[in-house]
Amino acid sequence: MTADDRAVARYATEAMDDGDLQVLRRLAVIVDRVDPVPAGLVDRIGLALTIDALHTEMAELRMIGTPELALRSDEASIEAVTITFTTDVLTVMITVHAEADRVRVDGWAAPAGELAVELHQGGRIVRVTSDADGRFSFSDLGRGPARLVLRRPEQPDVPVVTPQIEL
Amino acid sequence: MMSDDLVEPVASELRHQGESLVDKAAHAVVSYREGDRAPLAQLVEVLTPLLWHTVRAQGAEHEQAQDVVQGVWLALIRDIDSIRDPRATLQWMLVTAKRAAWRAVRKSRDDLARAELDEHATDWLAAPSEDRPDVVAVRDEQDRILWDHVRALPDRCRSLLGLVALVDRPDYSVVSRALGMPVGSIGPTRGRCLAKLRLALVADPAWGAR
Numbered sequence: 001m002t003a004d005d006r007a008v009a010r011y012a013t014e015a016m017d018d019g020d021l022q023v024l025r026r027l028a029v030i031v032d033r034v035d036p037v038p039a040g041l042v043d044r045i046g047l048a049l050t051i052d053a054l055h056t057e058m059a060e061l062r063m064i065g066t067p068e069l070a071l072r073s074d075e076a077s078i079e080a081v082t083i084t085f086t087t088d089v090l091t092v093m094i095t096v097h098a099e100a101d102r103v104r105v106d107g108w109a110a111p112a113g114e115l116a117v118e119l120h121q122g123g124r125i126v127r128v129t130s131d132a133d134g135r136f137s138f139s140d141l142g143r144g145p146a147r148l149v150l151r152r153p154e155q156p157d158v159p160v161v162t163p164q165i166e167l
Numbered sequence: 168m169m170s171d172d173l174v175e176p177v178a179s180e181l182r183h184q185g186e187s188l189v190d191k192a193a194h195a196v197v198s199y200r201e202g203d204r205a206p207l208a209q210l211v212e213v214l215t216p217l218l219w220h221t222v223r224a225q226g227a228e229h230e231q232a233q234d235v236v237q238g239v240w241l242a243l244i245r246d247i248d249s250i251r252d253p254r255a256t257l258q259w260m261l262v263t264a265k266r267a268a269w270r271a272v273r274k275s276r277d278d279l280a281r282a283e284l285d286e287h288a289t290d291w292l293a294a295p296s297e298d299r300p301d302v303v304a305v306r307d308e309q310d311r312i313l314w315d316h317v318r319a320l321p322d323r324c325r326s327l328l329g330l331v332a333l334v335d336r337p338d339y340s341v342v343s344r345a346l347g348m349p350v351g352s353i354g355p356t357r358g359r360c361l362a363k364l365r366l367a368l369v370a371d372p373a374w375g376a377r
Contacts, residue, residue, distance in 0.1 A: 012362035028332040
């Protein structure tokens with residue numbers, strides 16, 4: 001055992017002190033800077049978990065219309081895109097209005113009725129209730145992948161989930 | 168609905184901030200089973216960085232590491248009803264992440280047996296070298312000195328310190344165990360890896376100099 005080894009062995013058995021904690025805190029910052037968690041990873045995981053959790057009980061809506069239109073986020077100013085989703089129990093039509101980096105979604109579901117409507121975007125969930133005619137809207141949303149989860153009053157435990165759309 | 172022992176009667180932001188990751192993970196699992204998904208969503212935010220660096224430390228490349236981390240969370244949800252001891256959740260997730268990363272790395276190395284892939288497939292924890300992106304990312308002089316000494320440590324020490332740095336003291340032992348390091352290798356005593364690093368820093372006249 002060299003003198004260095006002995007010094008390490010002795011120092012290793014001492015209690016941690018503030019100096020150790022400072023070094024570790026500094027190291028944590030470096031680690032995050034050198035190899036940052038990819039942007040959006042946490043959001044994508046949140047969305048995947050939500051969908052996975054709902055999957056056993058969900059009726060996936062089929063999209064009719066032109067989904068690729070909704071993917072066009074390169075338009076400079078204002079877009080309005082209408083997408084219709086349909087299942088056996090519900091038809092949902094939404095119009096997506098984008099202005100700069102904010103998005104508004106207006107929707108209408110049939111058969112009419114007061115539905116609980118959730119918009120899942122990343123880890124965030126915004127909840128609204130449709131009016132008696134089945135109309136609902138979300139305003140001031142950010143851009144990015146999102147999906148709607150709708151719960152009908154007669155079967156709230158069986159949500160209807162839309163495919164992911166790019167707002 | 169939350170069980171009595173987990174329910175916090177008053178606003179408890181501060182108490183939750185002081186909780187270890189072990190506590191947070193246990194709370195998230197129990198709440199989730201009882202229908203409250205919010206604590207799990209919060210856990211995804213606080214725990215994903217540690218999982219990310221755990222997976223990267225095994226040498227998984229960028230895309231692959233993202234898939235592995237997401238897979239660990241999905242596996243948790245699928246098995247959530249069968250977890251017997253919720254306080255073992257963190258350990259389980261770290262070990263799952265590590266093993267899944269091994270498998271992914273081995274598979275990609277088998278698939279594409281090219282020497283240069285190995286260079287790209289390693290990261291700062293797995294294999295240091297002179298022309299890595301970290302050299303660009305660390306500009307502060309003191310950070311640079313610390314980083315150089317960390318990189319000079321043996322692989323296992325580099326991984327251990329890099330991951331332990333990301334958690335608070337109560338979670339040190341879980342992180343060490345998940346990495347296969349002996350229990351008590353760091354905290355409450357300094358342990359060999361941290362001792363080596365501190366002594367190297369003390370011996371460096373540039374460290375702490377202004």
